Amino acid sequence: MTISRREAMGWLAASASLWASRSAWAQQYDQGASDSVIKIGMPAPYSGPASSYGIIGKINEAYFKMRNDQGGINGRKVEFVTYDDQYNPARSTEVVRRMVEQDGVLAVYGNLGSAANAAVMRYMNMRKVPHIFLAVGAERFAEPEKSPWTMPFMPSYQDEGRTYAQHILKTHPSAKIAVLYQNDDFGKDLLQGLRDGLGDKAKDLLVATASFEVSDPTVDSQIISLHASGADVFVNFATARFAAQAIRKIWDIGWRPQQQYLTYVSAYVKMTLEPAGLEKSNGILAIAFFKDAIQQRWAGDAETQRFLAFMQQYAPNEDIHNSSAVYGYCVSQTMAHVLEQCGDVLTRDNVIKQAASLQNYRPEMLLPGIALNTSATNYWPIQSLQMVQFNGVEFEPVGDTVQLGA
Template sequence: MKLFGLAAALAAASLLAPNVALAQKSYGPGASDTEIKIGNFVPYSGPASAYGIVGQVEIAYAKMLNEKGGINGRKINFISYDDAYSPPKAVEQARKLVESDEVLFLYQTLGTPSNTAVMKYLNQKKVPQLMVSSGGTRFGDDPKTYPWTMPFNPPYQAEGRIYAKWILATHPNAKIAVLVANDDYGKDIYKGVKDGLGDKTSLIISEATYDLTDPTIDSQMAKLKASGADMFLNLSTPKFAALAIRKMGEMGWKPIHVLNNVSASVGAVIKPAGMEFAQDAITASYVKDPTDPTWKDDPGLKEWDDFLQKYMPGADRSNGLLLYGYGAAQTLEHILKQAGDNLTRENIMKVATSLKSYAPSALLPGITMNTSPTDHFPIEQMQLMRFKGDRWEMFGNVIEAKLTN
């Protein structure tokens, strides 16, 4: 009987062994029973310092989580440095975060030039470069070469395709004039438009480019109007989008106006250009506008309001970047909760590439985050909006434009 009892006990132990192994905690650099170190850089200074507020929101969100006990009992150590929107500085800060601070991963590092500069290094080191704060298509379109990189923003090419889908569905005989930046951003979004139009690219009858150093775009706008186009694709960065809107008004040119999302800010672009010249303009978005009365009773925005009052008192609630940063921070919380006690770089990446219909409260209704090992674009849906009076109004259904299968 004793021998039988011993054998039974050994058999039971062998059956339990796999479960015990599964329950064990696994840690990569920067993770322990008490802490999770996460790295970040944003431009707190320099030409793009307005985006520094995104880092401040994420630092404040980590503080809120820690006051609530952290994630699975671990405090978040969110280390955020200034890269001044300078690629060489970004490389320096990324190396410091990985080699000196020994963070588990980088999160929401901001800007296309800076993230491009560190992408190869982070992938060689097998450090997740998660939820990059940029719409650069390059950050998600080649997961085989860059398996450790994933963006947060919808890719610019997807946005371009969404405009093309809308044009083909509602204005299939449009005569299109395009103003586009002569830089990587302009090429990225314009490729999306052309890919989306497919064999209908002949609808584009005139195009003009500008350089960031150009003092005006008067000659480009005169050329586009003279083409006889009845639709204007304003694929411009904020300063030049504002110049284009004002010039449209001065020339009395009233085509159907499509304005890209990076320049859809009412305060920074439309108001200075003249709201009367932007009436009925079309854009696409994915984050709620905190100034829109539509969201007055939205539970998610009420939580965001409470968060701002406690952790960022005095912050300008009308600044959409505050809500953008909040949504990205919610996504970080979600990933860490899903990772549980397996806090290795490999598992963080596995969780990030397994998002299924996740919707932080900052996103517009119907827009969800979905990823897979072969699809590193979490957001590939946008909502069309039309400018009326002094604000954007949603219309139609959410439009999807997937860049991967």
């Protein structure tokens, strides 16, 4: 049988059309994705009262530069868009809208702070843009039935508060507890968790609370007031700058609580305890979920060695003593994992679907025994933590891993 040139050209055209239609079906894109690029955004506090956490954004930028040098994600380069939101809700709203409406990102992730994220959460859910792996642990950010496009990365603040309550009841059952807390979702959720954990004993054990605003210059007056309550256990629910002020002031006025607890948000030697004074911080208890790369206990650890090599090559000007760099490294790996799992279906629907389908995923530098798990009904990736205590040099593990909500 002889095929004419016209018939052959027609067959080739039909085949090309069929292939194109199959490729279009296999590769689905929303704004921010294409055959060659995935565009994602992260606001970060490069200035303002929480600027010490700005390193998180810098490490994410460095991580995706490394991934691009290695060929990108599923053959696509990642365009990382970041702006300074100054830890300010108004500024955060401005930069997030810019990312979505002008830069055209596929997703926004990793933003720090309850107030900043609360300011944009309704907008992100109305626009159906993934707003995920946020540096928050307040309950309102893990309610898939109300805000399906919003998901935290940090553990639940209320569960953290309950964990400290359980430890106090076990080790200081007749304690007189004083609490310093930030006057936003972050501080209020921690305080609520502590109250819930103390149960009926809260009315007797919790003798004083004092709040502060992130715009306050110091918390000195709050510490003086809490000291006057006669409390012998102090619980510090403050971000790094204010947590350091509190620890230092407690020491300077001669208050010596039998025990101090520090939220994991500020449980950093470089950012919190060094400014406070290491000798003034000895014995403080906290909880943790990732390794501190400079601790001697991790010197021979392969994950830590890879992290330090990454820092040396891709973030040589950033401080490895700032443990927020490790946190940023964990978040960046998790975001990359979700994009990998999306394959060629880079739609916003699929991004949130994959973010809500983590199964025992372990980004490098998580502590042993801790993994990330999410589902369509449970948006908390981290559900176990390790109690740690500062020994004058570093935080060291105390006891076994704690299961949150248990």
